[in-house]
Amino acid sequence: xxxxxxxxxxxxxxxxxxxxxxxxxxxxxxxxxxxxxxxxxxxxxxxxxxxxxxxxxxxxxxxxxxxxxxxxxxxxxxxxxxxxxxxxxxxxxxxxxxxxxxxxxxxxxxxxxxxxxxxxxxxxxxxxxxxxxxxxxxxxxxxxxxxxxxxxxxxxxxxxxxxxxxxxxxxxxxxxxxxxxxxxxxxxxxxxxxxxxxxxxxxxxxxxxxxxxxxxxxxxxxxxxxxxxxxxxxxxxxxxx
Amino acid sequence: xxxxxxxxxxxxxxxxxxxxxxxxxxxxxxxxxxxxxxxxxxxxxxxxxxxxxxxxxxxxxxxxxxxxxxxxxxxxxxxxxxxxxxxxxxxxxxxxxxxxxxxxxxxxxxxxxxxxxxxxxxxxxxxxxxxxxxxxxxxxxxxxxxxxxxxxxxxxxxxxxxxxxxxxxxxxxxxxxxxxxxxxxxxxxxxxxxxxxxxxxxxxxxxxxxxxxxxxxxxxxxxxxxxxxxxxxxxxxxxxxxxxxxxxxxxxxxxxxxxxxxxxxxxxxxxxxxxxxxxxxxxxxxxxxxxxxxxxxxxxxxxxxxxxxxxxxxxxxxxxx
Numbered sequence: 001x002x003x004x005x006x007x008x009x010x011x012x013x014x015x016x017x018x019x020x021x022x023x024x025x026x027x028x029x030x031x032x033x034x035x036x037x038x039x040x041x042x043x044x045x046x047x048x049x050x051x052x053x054x055x056x057x058x059x060x061x062x063x064x065x066x067x068x069x070x071x072x073x074x075x076x077x078x079x080x081x082x083x084x085x086x087x088x089x090x091x092x093x094x095x096x097x098x099x100x101x102x103x104x105x106x107x108x109x110x111x112x113x114x115x116x117x118x119x120x121x122x123x124x125x126x127x128x129x130x131x132x133x134x135x136x137x138x139x140x141x142x143x144x145x146x147x148x149x150x151x152x153x154x155x156x157x158x159x160x161x162x163x164x165x166x167x168x169x170x171x172x173x174x175x176x177x178x179x180x181x182x183x184x185x186x187x188x189x190x191x192x193x194x195x196x197x198x199x200x201x202x203x204x205x206x207x208x209x210x211x212x213x214x215x216x217x218x219x220x221x222x223x224x225x226x227x228x229x230x231x232x233x234x235x236x237x238x239x240x241x
Numbered sequence: 242x243x244x245x246x247x248x249x250x251x252x253x254x255x256x257x258x259x260x261x262x263x264x265x266x267x268x269x270x271x272x273x274x275x276x277x278x279x280x281x282x283x284x285x286x287x288x289x290x291x292x293x294x295x296x297x298x299x300x301x302x303x304x305x306x307x308x309x310x311x312x313x314x315x316x317x318x319x320x321x322x323x324x325x326x327x328x329x330x331x332x333x334x335x336x337x338x339x340x341x342x343x344x345x346x347x348x349x350x351x352x353x354x355x356x357x358x359x360x361x362x363x364x365x366x367x368x369x370x371x372x373x374x375x376x377x378x379x380x381x382x383x384x385x386x387x388x389x390x391x392x393x394x395x396x397x398x399x400x401x402x403x404x405x406x407x408x409x410x411x412x413x414x415x416x417x418x419x420x421x422x423x424x425x426x427x428x429x430x431x432x433x434x435x436x437x438x439x440x441x442x443x444x445x446x447x448x449x450x451x452x453x454x455x456x457x458x459x460x461x462x463x464x465x466x467x468x469x470x471x472x473x474x475x476x477x478x479x480x481x482x483x484x485x486x487x488x489x490x491x492x493x494x495x496x497x498x499x500x501x502x503x504x505x506x507x508x509x510x511x512x513x514x515x516x517x518x519x520x521x522x523x524x525x526x527x528x529x530x531x532x533x534x535x536x537x538x539x540x541x542x543x544x545x546x547x548x549x550x551x552x553x554x555x556x557x558x559x560x561x562x
Contacts, residue, residue, distance in 0.1 A: 051455060079461030090315055092451040094501050099508050103448050106460045111445050155452075159459070 002029040009057025037214035043197040083161035093141035104159040264529035291426040297521035298430035304520025307493025320494040325388030333357030358480025416489030416543030444509040491550030
């Protein structure tokens with residue numbers, strides 16, 4: 001297990017907790033973990049909790065690294081440990097895509113460093129795989145919403161981290177783009193630990209290995225993907241899915 | 242690479258800068274500039290040249306401040322005055338003159354201006370961000386509200402006082418490049434170049450902030466701390482600029498957009514020096530024009546910058562689609 005969450009209560013603000021029932025869950029190392037649940041059930045908040053934000057309640061998030069266990073909080077360093085793609089990614093409209101993507105190297109390069117050949121190769125690899133070759137010379141504001149979403153994702157995946165948190169990365173994408181993204185995540189398995197929130201159960205079944213189900217602020221299921229679909233808890237939990 | 246484009250602009254800028262100090266009520270002959278006995282020599286080196294240097298420094302600083310604010314608040318319509326700092330500075334300076342008799346452009350007067358700017362930004366940071374958290378859009382709206390209150394206080398105060406307070410109130414509302422001694426002007430230009438250089442060093446932090454606070458943290462940039470430092474530094478520079486040249490409109494708003502349109506800089510680091518140069522050229526030429534239209538009368542330079550800047554702004558909007 002890479003992440004161990006114990007008795008966690010989160011809130012968007014002080015004095016306004018989201019879940020009354022504390023959360024206990026874990027995320028296996030090298031897995032693609034899906035967080036599923038209807039709108040407003042707490043998926044985004046769960047990712048924020050993993051980042052060490054929204055910790056206005058009780059409980060702990062423990063990151064089990066090689067150098068030892070770290071309790072994650074707002075004050076602990078998240079550079080080099082997390083990579084995060086929010087659901088609504090802000091961006092500077094006039095920035096060139098090429099430059100936007102290179103911000104992913106900031107944790108390693110600092111304010112003056114130049115990207116190495118390895119950095120560039122990794123970035124080119126992500127760009128190819130996500131099919132955004134044509135976009136990289138354009139301005140951010142000149143991209144289509146789907147292209148931009150893939151650029152955002154390429155930034156998140158190029159950023160060196162222990163844990164990659166993606167909040168609905170296939171938003172705004174057409175079926176082909178969606179498939180490309182899931183294929184990319186599938187290929188990163190083993191080397192990367194990825195947590196992804198989604199509503200796409202078919203893709204989850206195909207590409208993920210661990211699943212956390214949230215419903216009305218409660219964690220109703222967690223475990224390997226096979227268990228989840230075999231027990232056919234899907235229909236019981238989310239009849240409308 | 243289209244090299245001719247920047248070259249053309251560079252050439253144009255040099256030409257403009259060569260002409261600007263010659264504009265004014267007294268027509269100068271270039272050969273007089275090297276003869277200390279002539280009136281032209283004294284007018285050029287003691288009056289126009291320092292003022293020209295000051296205009297370059299102020300124009301560069303305002304344009305860079307505008308670029309930083311637009312970046313920081315993720316709003317292309319931001320200009321440096323949006324948080325109400327200019328009103329606070331002006332209010333401070335006028336209060337300083339009315340109560341203690343500090344003349345504008347004197348050290349205590351500029352000191353009051355900068356203290357007023359810093360006080361306002363500390364108030365904004367501690368008050369507005371304690372309520373709205375890290376959401377900077379709301380901080381802008383809050384600052385806008387404060388700006389309205391402060392400027393109406395300013396008008397109220399001025400309507401009780403003689404209109405000549407602060408060397409003429411028009412000067413503060415429309416901006417005015419004063420005659421200044423060369424040492425002060427060079428100090429100002431050097432200061433604004435230093436500020437621009439510092440901002441270039443931290444430009445990747447600005448880029449990181451534009452991805453939102455959570456992502457900035459994962460990139461190793463503390464959003465709250467970085468924003469506080471940036472706001473303090475920019476308000477100090479803006480406070481100083483406003484206490485010397487008043488509130489010159491449109492430089493901070495239009496120059497960053499114009500720079501992007503002309504030079505297409507790839508990074509924020511490349512953008513800032515280009516913005517500085519274009520801002521410097523723009524304001525010094527506008528100041529020359531303000532003296533040349535109807536000599537010996539001088540128009541407030543802000544009127545000229547707005548007259549040129551307004552159409553330029555429309556042009557940028559037009560060209561962007």
